[in-house]
Every structure is written in structure tokens, then in C-alpha cells.
Amino acid sequence: MGKRKIMSMFMTLLFIAALIAGCTGNSTNSSKESSPSDEGTSPNQNAAGSYPDYSQGFSEKVTMEIPVYERAFEGWNVTDNYYTRWIQKEFGDKYNIEVKFTPIARTNEVTTYQQLLAAGKAPDIIFHYDMPQALAYYGEGVMQELDWKEIEHYAPTYWSNMSETIQQYGVVDGKNTFFFGKRPDLNNYGNFVNIIRKDWVEKVGMKVEDLTSLEKYNEMLMKWKEAGIGVAGAGLTRNVFNYSYGFRDWPTDPKVHALYADLSVADFTTTATEGWLRNLSYQYHNGLIDKEFYLRDDDNKLKAEFVAGNTGTYGLYITNNTDVFEATLKNNPGAEFAVIPPGTGVPEGNVPQGRADWTFGLIMGINHESTAEERAAVWMYLEWMSQPENLMFLQNGVEGENYTLDSDGLPVKDPDFKGESVLSQNNNKDYWALITEAPTFETPELTLKANKNNWTPAGYEQIVEDMIKYRQEIKPYQIQDPLFTVVLEKVNEYKADLNNLFQELYLDIVLAPEDQFDAKYEAAKQKFLDAGYQEILDEKQKAIDAGQFR
Known part of the structure; x- marks a missing residue:
């Protein structure tokens, strides 16, 4: 390269991608700008069928660099x-x-x-x-x-x-x-699962299926604390902002969803965020979650706490060769595991909303x-x-x-x-x-069977069965992000700064004494709005009023 x-310098984005693409006549016959090839060859200089023939390989070695997640x-x-x-x-x-x-x-x-x-x-x-x-x-x-x-x-x-x-x-x-x-349809084929120490749940006289709401979940965590068993796992929230779904109203108002749902910018000023923050503050000050959650900023740190037996919950992409169960059992020979029901993150009266892919x-x-x-x-x-x-x-x-x-x-x-x-x-x-x-394979049934083979560690078939069952249960409450048909320049302008500011503000609110919550949150909301969020909301609202979203 x-x-x-x-x-x-940021170019102006006219986000018509996907939204108008099918209607704009942009087909394979569209004109193209020049490729930045060192030889100055641009794709539109080639008539159909006249592209260079590399079927026998390149005459001179080409270096191709492919990204791979670490x-x-x-x-x-x-x-x-x-x-x-x-x-x-x-x-x-x-x-x-x-x-x-x-x-x-x-x-x-x-x-x-x-x-x-x-x-x-x-x-x-x-x-x-x-x-x-x-x-x-x-x-x-x-x-x-x-x-x-x-x-x-x-x-x-x-x-x-x-x-x-x-x-x-x-x-x-x-x-x-x-x-x-x-x-593929990841409501059938997704493999992210939240697990819980089943033995801990039962040790305090409850069953995993009792965890039907956030209130029940917090009740169980309090019993863990009183019994001296341990706490729930928790990590630093940053970069991806889907934390408030369980606190949002249902059914969803499409215009409200379009205004506030954004993976790259936190919906910091909403009542849903307030509910999430109040619960996190409650859990922190009552010793129900990892006291140093703000230091758990990657998966390895969260996993280490679970494996060590310090925390009783952990989320992972499960595969048949995952080592989390085996590693936990080495430190905690009597450990048993189950899938956390989706209602545990949802206050009573709400539904387990989530982001659809x-x-x-x-x-x-x-x-x-x-x-x-x-x-x-x-x-x-x-x-x-x-x-x-x-x-x-x-x-x-x-x-x-x-x-x-x-x-x-x-x-x-x-x-x-x-x-x-x-x-x-x-x-x-x-x-x-x-x-x-x-x-994927020839039929949906074979595809599901094959993926279950890939996901299921020996002896943990029930984990995968429950994961699939819960995914089907919450499917009606999954909603896709809005797509705007106009530029949202303010999002690109402010999102990095707001990401950093969110971390500062939410930790200040949660870690402060509980009696300071209201004052801290009100001041933080204004600071967040003044830092660019108000401009983002105004820009989105203008597009929403014009019907420029779906």
C-alpha cells in the first residue's frame, strides 16, 4: 500500500446509503471516480469483460493486508x-x-x-x-x-x-x-449469552427462573451480599450505547426512537438513562456489583473476576471450545451455571427491548x-x-x-x-x-443444528438451549436503529467528545453519594447538552419533522 x-478534513456525508440507493439508478452501469491505483487505472476505464486477467496470478507480487480482530x-x-x-x-x-x-x-x-x-x-x-x-x-x-x-x-x-x-x-x-x-437471522444464530452462577442463586433460596425482573434480580443480589457469596459482574460503559433499552417505553414511538437511539452517542438526557443510572447507583452503593467496575474496561478483566469466583455473572460469545466453564470450575469446584433470563435487566412493567441487527x-x-x-x-x-x-x-x-x-x-x-x-x-x-x-447449511433446521454443535461445550447443552429459547421470547421486542436520509453532521462532529464526556459524567453520578444523585444528574445533563448533544438533537429533530428517516 x-x-x-x-x-x-471530514467530507459532507449525504447518507442516502441503503435508503435511496435502490431508487437512484446506481446500478452496475453507474459512472465511477478514478481508483487511486499507482498505475492510474480506474474501474470505469474497463469495458465489461476487459478487466486484467489474474486467474494465473499477478506477474509481480502483490501485498494484500487484511484486518482481523484482536x-x-x-x-x-x-x-x-x-x-x-x-x-x-x-x-x-x-x-x-x-x-x-x-x-x-x-x-x-x-x-x-x-x-x-x-x-x-x-x-x-x-x-x-x-x-x-x-x-x-x-x-x-x-x-x-x-x-x-x-x-x-x-x-x-x-x-x-x-x-x-x-x-x-x-x-x-x-x-x-x-x-x-x-x-443470517441472528435471532436464530446469535451466540452471545449472559451466564450466572446457578449454585449461588440456589444457595440463597431462589431459582434462576425466579429472576423475572430487575427488582427480583436486585433482591437476589442483596441476598448474595448478605450471605457473603459475591457480587454481580459489571464493566465500564463506553463506545457503544445500548445500555438503556430495558428502561425505554414500549411500544416504541418511531420518532422518539429516531431521536434518541444511536449506538455512537448516549441518550444521556432521557428518562431511560435516568432509570439506568439510578439502578446502577443503587447497585454500587449497596455493594451488589463489582466495586471496581469502572476498571473492568475489557473482556479479559471481566472474565478474570468471574473465573476467580469474585463475580457471579458474565457475558460471552459462547463456543464449544470456550474455556470459561472449565477455568471457573478449577477455582470453584462446585460451580454450576445457567443463562440469565432477559427480564433481569428490565424494571417491572417494561419489556426486554433490544437492538435488532x-x-x-x-x-x-x-x-x-x-x-x-x-x-x-x-x-x-x-x-x-x-x-x-x-x-x-x-x-x-x-x-x-x-x-x-x-x-x-x-x-x-x-x-x-x-x-x-x-x-x-x-x-x-x-x-x-x-x-x-x-x-449456514441447506435448511434452517440443519443450520441451527450445526451452529448448536459449534456453540455447545460438552456438558453445557442446556445453556445453549436456554439461550435460543430466550432469544425467541424477546424477538418481538427487538427494533432496528433508525436510518436517516440526510446528513447528520453534528453526530460526526461531536460523538468522540461526547463519548469521553459520558464516561466522566456517568461515573461522577454513580460514584457520588446517593443523596447527590438528582443535583449531579441535572448538572450533567446540561453539560452534555451544551457539549454538542443539543445540536445533535436539533439536527435529528429537523430531519424527523421532514420525514427524512426510516
């Missing part, structure tokens, strides 16, 4: 392992491509990307799971315009699978900008410094990974070692396998998520 200096899995090197070497051998060597993997800190990915971009060392793909941040990258001018026909030429299988999504959601300001990973997974763009050859290499990589045999290998490993096939032809992993081809703790997802968020 070139190392040209990155412009820091989750700090113990003993796992995200940039150099059995599978990165396999990718190089099977794909890179075949096409004369050097495949490099760039680690992106999962808990601090925006900062990581910003640093890499500023240094001219960002990978060829720039990705994020949330559209507002993807648009922010676009607004910084760090993504190049794409040619849909070029993708189709070099990645016909990938294009066939994703073209509808790409053409519907991938156009920004009339420019072909984003491509996507597939997201879009139909796409990773949102991706091509680095504006990538050459035409590097861009073509990315399309070829997506095509190669889209082949079922390659996806199968990345998701499951070596047949007969990592897994065997059951009577339905589905992979069943050996959870005790520790050989050279051992998978990462999330089944290598951070490599194949460029293609899909979950393995």
Missing part, C-alpha cells in the same frame, strides 16, 4: 497461526499474493483504525459492524469508490451471494462505497490508498473464501482431527483437540466474518 498522507485470546496469535499460513499457501501462493493480517483491537477498534490511517499503515479493507462509524470513515475520505462490475468479475460467487445487499445498502452520496458480510454483518470499504491490484486481490480473496470447501475448512479445521461428520453431514468438533490446527476460541470467526456471520 502507498503511504500517502491521509486527509483529516480479542486477546490466550495463546492465540491472530497474525501468524496454522490458518493464516494455510491461507497464504492455498490462496496467496497460488496468485502471487503476500497475505498480511493487521490486528484490530476489538475493544478499541476505532482508535486502532484511526492510528493506522494516520500513519498510512491501514489495511486494504476498512471495516466496522455499525453503519454510523462506517459512514464516519467514508466522511474522512479514506475509502475509494468501487465498481460493482469489477467485484462481479473477480468475485462472481461472492457477488451472487451479496449483490442485492451491496446494491441496496452500499451507495453513499451516489457513490458505490460499501460491500458486506452476510448476516441489520441484514448485513461487517460493513467494508477499500482503503483509498490501495492500488487497483490490491483491490483486485481483495475481490479474489472474497471469491476464494466464498467457496464452500474453503469456508468449511476455516470454520471447522481438519476433518478427522478438529471434527467428524455426523449422519446429516454436519461437522461435530472435538472440544478436546489441542493439535496444530486448533481453532481460535471463537472458531476462527474473525477470518471468515468477511463472508458471513454464521455458518
Whole structure:
């Protein structure tokens, strides 16, 4: 990749992506701006079928840099392992491509990307799971315009699978900008679960199924405290702001939802946030949660407290090779585990609302410094990974070692396998998520069965069954984020500062004596509004009044 200096000036965002894309005539025949290839080759200079032929490989070695999330899995090197070497051998060597993997800190990915971009060392793909941040990258001018026909030429299988999504959601300001990973219905296939020490619950005379509301949950936590058992796990809230869903009104007013629902900016001035803060203050001052929750700013720290037996709750993406149960049992031989019912975070009278995902997974763009050859290499990589045999290998490993096939032809992993081809703790997802968020098979039933095989640690089948059951129960209360059809410039202008200010203000409120809550919160709300939030609300309200959202 070139190392040209990155412009820091934000371009105006006309967020018509996805919203008007299907109606604007932006098809594969649209005109394209020039690619920043060193050779000056732009996609629109190629007539259909006249793209360079790289099927036998590049004449000169091309270096392709692919981002991969760094989750700090113990003993796992995200940039150099059995599978990165396999990718190089099977794909890179075949096409004369050097495949490099760039680690992106999962808990601090925006900062990581910003640093890499500023240094001219960002990978060829720039990705994020949330559209507002993807648009922010676009607004910084760090993504190049794409040619849909070029993708189709070099990645016909990938294009066939994703073209509808790409053409519907991938156009920004009339420019072909984003491509996507597939997201199957994660109400069926999502694997994030909150677990609780079942033995602790029963030790204080309650049952997990008794935890039907926040009030019942706090009652149980008080019994934990009185019995000297332990506390609930808790961590620092920052960067992603979906904390207040359980305190929001139902049914949802679409205009209120559009005004306040925003992953990148906290709804700090709402009654929902006030309810969340009051509960957190109550839990903190009554010794119901980890007293140093504000120091637990990544998953490893939260996990360590649970494994040590200090806390009785923990949330994780569960896989059949997760080590959290085994590690906890080593320190706490009598530990038993269960899924926390979704009502535990919801005050009586409310419903377990949550954020519904879009139909796409990773949102991706091509680095504006990538050459035409590097861009073509990315399309070829997506095509190669889209082949079922390659996806199968990345998701499951070596047949007969990592897994065997059951009577339905589905992979069943050996959870005790520790050989050279051992998978990462999330089944290598951070490599194949460029293609899909979950393995899929011929029918929904087979897909669910296969994913249950992937998710279920031996002996913990009930955890996964309950996770799926609860997900179906809350499905009616999941709602997608609003999408605006006009620029929300103030969000991009203020969100970073408001993120930092939120952390300062909410901790000041929660850690202060309870009798100072009202005064602290009122002052904090005004400070938050004055720091740019009022301008964001005014801008959103203007768009809402004009019907410029959905």
C-alpha cells in the first residue's frame, strides 16, 4: 500500500446509503471516480469483460493486508497461526499474493483504525459492524469508490451471494462505497449469552427462573451480599450505547426512537438513562456489583473476576471450545451455571427491548490508498473464501482431527483437540466474518443444528438451549436503529467528545453519594447538552419533522 498522507478534513456525508440507493439508478452501469491505483487505472476505464486477467496470478507480487480482530485470546496469535499460513499457501501462493493480517483491537477498534490511517499503515479493507462509524470513515475520505462490475468479475460467487445487499445498502452520496458480510437471522444464530452462577442463586433460596425482573434480580443480589457469596459482574460503559433499552417505553414511538437511539452517542438526557443510572447507583452503593467496575474496561478483566469466583455473572460469545466453564470450575469446584433470563435487566412493567441487527454483518470499504491490484486481490480473496470447501475448512479445521461428520453431514468438533490446527476460541470467526456471520447449511433446521454443535461445550447443552429459547421470547421486542436520509453532521462532529464526556459524567453520578444523585444528574445533563448533544438533537429533530428517516 502507498503511504500517502491521509486527509483529516471530514467530507459532507449525504447518507442516502441503503435508503435511496435502490431508487437512484446506481446500478452496475453507474459512472465511477478514478481508483487511486499507482498505475492510474480506474474501474470505469474497463469495458465489461476487459478487466486484467489474474486467474494465473499477478506477474509481480502483490501485498494484500487484511484486518482481523484482536480479542486477546490466550495463546492465540491472530497474525501468524496454522490458518493464516494455510491461507497464504492455498490462496496467496497460488496468485502471487503476500497475505498480511493487521490486528484490530476489538475493544478499541476505532482508535486502532484511526492510528493506522494516520500513519498510512491501514489495511486494504476498512471495516466496522455499525453503519454510523462506517459512514464516519467514508466522511474522512479514506475509502475509494468501487465498481460493482469489477467485484462481479473477480468475485462472481461472492457477488451472487451479496449483490442485492451491496446494491441496496452500499451507495453513499451516489457513490458505490460499501460491500458486506452476510448476516443470517441472528435471532436464530446469535451466540452471545449472559451466564450466572446457578449454585449461588440456589444457595440463597431462589431459582434462576425466579429472576423475572430487575427488582427480583436486585433482591437476589442483596441476598448474595448478605450471605457473603459475591457480587454481580459489571464493566465500564463506553463506545457503544445500548445500555438503556430495558428502561425505554414500549411500544416504541418511531420518532422518539429516531431521536434518541444511536449506538455512537448516549441518550444521556432521557428518562431511560435516568432509570439506568439510578439502578446502577443503587447497585454500587449497596455493594451488589463489582466495586471496581469502572476498571473492568475489557473482556479479559471481566472474565478474570468471574473465573476467580469474585463475580457471579458474565457475558460471552459462547463456543464449544470456550474455556470459561472449565477455568471457573478449577477455582470453584462446585460451580454450576445457567443463562440469565432477559427480564433481569428490565424494571417491572417494561419489556426486554433490544437492538435488532441489520441484514448485513461487517460493513467494508477499500482503503483509498490501495492500488487497483490490491483491490483486485481483495475481490479474489472474497471469491476464494466464498467457496464452500474453503469456508468449511476455516470454520471447522481438519476433518478427522478438529471434527467428524455426523449422519446429516454436519461437522461435530472435538472440544478436546489441542493439535496444530486448533481453532481460535471463537472458531476462527474473525477470518471468515468477511463472508458471513454464521455458518449456514441447506435448511434452517440443519443450520441451527450445526451452529448448536459449534456453540455447545460438552456438558453445557442446556445453556445453549436456554439461550435460543430466550432469544425467541424477546424477538418481538427487538427494533432496528433508525436510518436517516440526510446528513447528520453534528453526530460526526461531536460523538468522540461526547463519548469521553459520558464516561466522566456517568461515573461522577454513580460514584457520588446517593443523596447527590438528582443535583449531579441535572448538572450533567446540561453539560452534555451544551457539549454538542443539543445540536445533535436539533439536527435529528429537523430531519424527523421532514420525514427524512426510516
